Amino acid sequence: MTTMNIHTPCLVIDGAVAQRNIESLAAYTKSKGLGLRPHTKTHKSLKLARMQIDAGAVGLAVAKVGEAKVLAEACDDLLAAYPVISPQRCEELGRLACDRAVRVVADSLAGVRVLTDAAFKTGGTLGVLVEMDIGMKRTGVQTPEASLQLAREIDDAPGLRLDGIMFYPGHIRLQPDQQQAPLEVIDAVLMETIDLWSRSGLEAAIISGGSTPTAYQSHMITRMTEIRPGTYVYNDMNTVRGGYVSTDDCAARVLVTVVSDAVPGQVVIDAGSKMLSSDRCSGAPDAGFGHVVEYPQAWIARLSEEHGMVEISGCDTRPSVGDRITIIPNHICPCVNLQDAVWWLDRDGSLETLAVDARGRVT
């Protein structure tokens, strides 16, 4: 089996590149004394999770409980980095916590109450991190004082263990050499918060943060104990255009076939929004729906569900009907979640299918 005789469109993972991405960040975190807890939302795969653990990850992060149930097969230290507030889902976390370390984040009293009930009903002890908003304006309590208030509730709740603080710096998308100032702002907020907790007799043993754009600058947040990057395992055009990696570090590429050149100035590929997702590139909305590796001047201008319209007027040479070309998607995470399985291209050139084990686990 080679990439020449598999059906297209399909997602092909270059195993050597993924392994290199995993090892490189593992080496950095080790050198800085930081824990690495990869977010599995990107690959949703037991194989990749095991590779990350083998490279030294301290545990895994998931968003949803459905993902946690799948990834529990690969790891006995899980963090649901999402405010889980469904009683049924919290009970499932409580059951998982009976024989492994399970942590979850909370940013509301209502959430803490649901977790407390779930721990009581299941007998599992849930570690809880207070989520703080440090600039993304998505989830998380707004001030150090509010974090202390919630921390006290968690500390008093039977069945819950106050483990620390979680934040996500997803708003920082500056070039690496411009990140110091915003990372120092986060560090200052964390220091103030840890100090406030400590004066109230509360300890934040875990400070969980991190993202792919800030991954290699993580040491600048001196109080952080672990990071949760996800995208770094495969990378995508968001991480390339952000200046964090080069296209050589993109392990996941969509193999497509040109199916039409009937309209002048364009070719049509057999991948549309059901394959590439409709995500635009963050910070570069006009950059099209992905990067055509073999024809860098081509522009994926429009997508319908099964068609990708690629403008080629700027290209020196043009692909013909029947040609296979490769696309680096803008945002790899939703692209992976659209696949039941991907192709794994091993170092030795062999190709095998790789199930996307937690595909579609969005609850």
Ligand SMILES: Cc1ncc(COP(=O)(O)O)c(C=O)c1O
């Ligand atoms: C809470 C949380 N943690 C970690 C990550 C991983 O970040 P990245 O995609 O930059 O690797 C995400 C991504 O959405 C997230 O939402």
